[in-house]
Amino acid sequence: MNLAQQNRRIAWRLWWAAALPALLVLLVLALGLVERHRRDVTAAWQQRAVASAHQLAASSAFALFADNREAMERLVEATRASDAQLLGVALYGPDQRLRGLSGLVRITPAMLTDHDLVTVGADDIVVVAPVRQHMVTGDDWFGPVGEAAVAAGAPLGHVVLRLDLSGLQRDRRAFWGWALALAVLALAVAAVLAYRIAASVTQPLAHISDVVLRIGQGDLTARAQPRRRGILEPLGEGVNAMADAVASHQAQLEQRVQDATQELRRQKDEAERLVRVDLLTGLATRRAFTEQAQAEVLRAHRYGEPLALIMFDLDHFKAINDSHGHAVGDMVLAGFGRVLAAELRQVDAIARLGGEEFVALMPRCDVAAARQAAERVRAVAEQQRLQHHGHSVVLTVSAGVALLDPRDAGWETLLARADAALYEAKRGGRNRVVVALPPAAPPPGPRV
Ligand SMILES: Nc1nc2c(ncn2[C@@H]2O[C@H](COP(=O)(O)OP(=O)(O)OP(=O)(O)O)[C@@H](O)[C@H]2O)c(=O)[nH]1
Known part of the structure; x- marks a missing residue:
């Protein structure tokens, strides 16, 4: 119904x-x-x-x-x-x-x-x-x-x-006629009055029922109008008060959901940022660097452009940590990050791979330019003096340089050659730059 x-x-x-x-x-x-x-x-x-x-x-x-x-x-x-x-x-x-x-x-x-x-x-x-x-x-x-x-x-x-x-x-019939006419008249008056009495209840009731129905269907702006509430004024006011409470409750809920969503988004952004940005140095993390390096290797192969990679490793960093403390070690790491950012180009992708290992990927850069950049970084780092409790901390850095070879399938191969050159630099006495040799040519195939 x-x-x-x-x-x-x-x-x-x-x-x-x-x-x-x-x-x-x-x-x-x-x-x-x-x-x-x-x-x-x-x-x-x-x-x-x-x-x-x-x-x-x-x-x-x-x-x-x-x-x-x-x-x-x-x-x-x-x-x-x-x-x-x-x-x-x-x-x-x-x-x-x-x-x-x-x-x-x-x-x-x-x-x-x-x-x-x-x-x-x-x-x-x-x-x-x-x-x-x-x-x-x-x-x-x-x-x-x-x-x-x-x-x-x-x-x-x-x-x-x-x-x-x-x-x-x-006479009797005439009287009956009059009585009947009077009864019909009285009945008509009673009917009209009864209708008005019934309407005074049903019309406000219909209006309030309609408002309740609309609220139930989700229209929280629906309210019982003062002039249509009639004798059901208290009921209409009650329904309006209920609608106000529901609307305010809903608004609060929506606000809370919105706040929670924003907080979740902020936490997600922060988590993503933490995954991609190294907190100590502000440089890219290994994960963010990997994505960029893969793209750069593909581009260099596609356009036949040179791509160089330098791997840096701080010398005797353990000794800095041990003698000055971990906090000073952190400051040294952050300072070296700043040197890298200042000395290399903005198009170069610089990252801290972990510990005291850093890497720089240099698009459209040949081996000579890369070596020169690595030397520049090494020299600036060496001149840095971090003052701590009256002692100055001396930092030197070793670097391995490698150039992308057309045979390199991915950036990991390039990194491995740079790492090998870095190892050579360490072995050669540290505080130096070593350029990796191109990969060896594959052995000739069997003669037919
Ligand atoms: N302060 C600080 N130290 C770190 C962090 N990550 C790695 N280390 C330390 O860096 C040191 C690296 O030591 P090693 O791998 O022996 O290298 P090294 O002492 O630099 O020696 P060489 O590389 O051979 O010159 C370790 O003592 C690590 O604890 C860091 O985030 N902060």
Whole structure:
């Protein structure tokens, strides 16, 4: 179920919650009113019918007493003519025989009792009322029937009235119509009010639900708008506060991740730098030099250019360490690194291979120039005087020079020849430069 459907369901429930009590109250009120009205009107019509019957009874008492049939006929006719709602009027004598009739009445002899009898039908009211003796004045006491009746204490006769109820039914229908119209109107008002009540809850709820959904989908800028929060203001504020907290937490996390990434990158760069740069001298390490030397050897072979390599080794460096300490030894190494950097060209690749061994690769440089450069370095190093605790440290350096031969497969061969020349320099008394001979020609192949 999506959000819109859910909101509609909540709206309907709230609508019913607000409208149902109103509907029930309206229904009970309408039914009560109608019933009350029906009873009141019926009672009024009954009273009216009974009053008319009593009036006729009083008027007809003498005629009954005198058994004057003509008078009785006139009386019933006149009575019926006086009221358009009378469907029938009848007079019965004490012997329960009909004395006068106008219109239509339907009764049984059992209904002629000594008290009023009212029968309410669907369309009519029938009233049967006895005619009493006291309704006749004293002077009128004569006649055989009247005398007999008086003697027996029985009624002088009965009047019967039948009243038309169709007018009442019309009134009732009209009343129902009004009640229905009022109920519909009240219902419409209740429906509108219920809708507004439900909307006052569902609209803010829908807005806040939408905001929560967007936050859940990662939109941390989503906020419940003040004018759309309505009566759910505290909930909207709570959601906004939660979104603020989540956004701030996320920003902190992102910052931490960014910081950690930068730190990792810095450490990686530093590690790479340590691998490629010798900390003591600032020169390239063996690893960095190897990469550069391989490239230079390939280039020299490709273009047929000369490539020279000088290997330096400090003389009696162990003795410097032993007599002045390791820290002074380090200073001597760093100082020699500076000499190399100052005396050789920028295009030359200079590195500390390890310990007190240094190397310089010189592109487009023939053996004479390389030897000259090695001599220059040796001479400058010899003149360096490092002062330490009143003693000056004397440094000499030996060097082996080799030139790349077209038969050299890689720089390691070149280095090996320079190393051999360096060994010769050491063997020859140190503080000197020895140039390596080109590699020996391969022995001639067998003659065919
Ligand atoms: N201070 C310092 N000494 C180092 C470093 N690396 C190597 N050494 C020392 O350099 C010395 C090299 O000694 P050896 O290989 O005998 O060479 P040497 O004393 O120079 O003798 P020759 O090369 O034959 O003249 C050793 O005592 C190593 O401990 C370093 O980074 N700093």
